[in-house]
Amino acid sequence: MTAPAINYQDLTEKIKLWGRELGFSQVGISDVNLVDHEPALARWLANNYHGNMDYMARHGLMRARAKELVEGTLNVISVRMDYLPTDAKFARTLKNRQHAYISRYALGRDYHKLMRKRLKQLGERIKQHCQNFNYRPFVDSAPILERPLAEKAGLGWVGKHSLLINKQAGSWFFLGELLVDIPLVVDKKVENACGSCVACIKICPTQAIVEPYVVDARRCISYLTIELREAIPEQFRPLIGNRIYGCDDCQLICPWNKFAKLGSEDDFKPRQQLDDISLLTLFAWDEASFLRKTQGSPIRRIGFQCWQRNIAVALGNADFSATIVTALLEKLPASEPMVAEHIEWALAQQRLKQQALADDKNLRLTARLIRSVEKGMPRDA
Incomplete structure (x- = not known):
């Protein structure tokens, strides 16, 4: 049939x-x-x-x-x-x-x-x-x-x-x-x-x-x-x-x-x-933690080194934080060369932001001082 x-x-x-x-x-x-x-x-x-x-x-x-x-x-x-x-x-x-x-x-x-x-x-x-x-x-x-x-x-x-x-x-x-x-x-x-x-x-x-x-x-x-x-x-x-x-x-x-x-x-x-x-929470993962926590996730395919590389860049872009600087410095010595390069870049970015904050603070202090001096000056000075 x-x-x-x-x-x-x-x-x-x-x-x-x-x-x-x-x-x-x-x-x-x-x-x-x-x-x-x-x-x-x-x-x-x-x-x-x-x-x-x-x-x-x-x-x-x-x-x-x-x-x-x-x-x-x-x-x-x-x-x-x-x-x-x-x-x-x-x-x-x-x-x-x-x-x-x-x-x-x-x-x-x-x-x-x-x-x-x-x-x-x-x-x-x-x-x-x-x-x-x-x-x-x-x-x-x-x-x-x-x-x-x-x-x-x-x-x-x-x-x-x-x-x-x-x-x-x-x-x-x-x-x-x-x-x-x-x-x-x-x-x-x-x-x-x-x-x-x-x-x-x-x-x-x-x-x-x-x-x-x-x-x-x-x-x-x-x-x-x-x-x-x-x-x-x-x-x-x-x-x-x-x-x-x-x-x-x-x-x-x-x-x-x-x-x-x-x-x-x-x-x-x-x-x-x-x-x-938080970025710092993820940056604190070691490789074993990364593999365990990303099991069954598409994230695992990039591997631990690229994961750390990406987080280091994000930490460099974050607002200045002494805690971030400490975390970056602690990771640096044991990091692979590619990751280390990005950590060093992130540290440089954090230092620039720290300096910018200091400069901004100094400018505000200077402006406050000038206003104070101006208030005490005679009107016809």
Whole structure:
């Protein structure tokens, strides 16, 4: 007996329902044709905007060719999962220079494993309805242009900061993909609604958005604090502020994020009080503490040395504090050369601030003395 023909329209609707049951906020489907994105990708790589992320150049234009990545791929199922915490403490943390700011996506459990597991479950559910079916789940684990694919799948549009924006949900969400070899019904691409707004370009502390839709990773704080494994260029250190892991500024300023949806996954809730913790508390961690406290967190991937490097920069940017100077001096002798360089820079910044405070105090004392003398002088003097 031959298997009954598959109603792919009906299956497409079921896939979206199953995806929502698995906790995905939205599910969309696209074809694999990204040929229109190849020239921009080639220019981005030619300009070395990928920095030290060699894997970006290694795969080249394959990132726009999903069929070359997984033979037989006909469609891509793109999913989004919201992660915004209930009390994100954005402004409060960024304004408190003595506290650490960590990109809000990294406060809880690493999303890669969670989403990949859910995508695999979705693939297995589809397999129960198809006699011949192959799939591959990806969450930042394949050389594919996930945002253009998600855009084609109707999940949102790529904003001028290069992130995906959804008109009803902002941009605080993760993306994942399931490459499949069945002919599903594709969704319509969403119209770009950025208009003339350039708020994300203007707000970027390091001016990393060099033109609309183009980010020079070498200037981006997320790249500098997460991807870069070497010394952070001195020109960017003062601009990093207290951001020790990633940066959310371009999302914070985006007007569409007034519609952002709160995440519903408990695993994405802040751990280890990372949403409200002092720089000195984190700087006091030894390597064993770092590994233990970041278990299951995306932060662990940068390693202890880069963690200390980032915190040292933030301490240099903090208001002058004798306690900070003491902590930096105590760490310096046993630090690796790269970390030591950043500690020495931080110490120099703290000393400059200490001197500025002393100068300001002297100026105020001098001004007070002059006013006192002037009060005692005869009126016709």
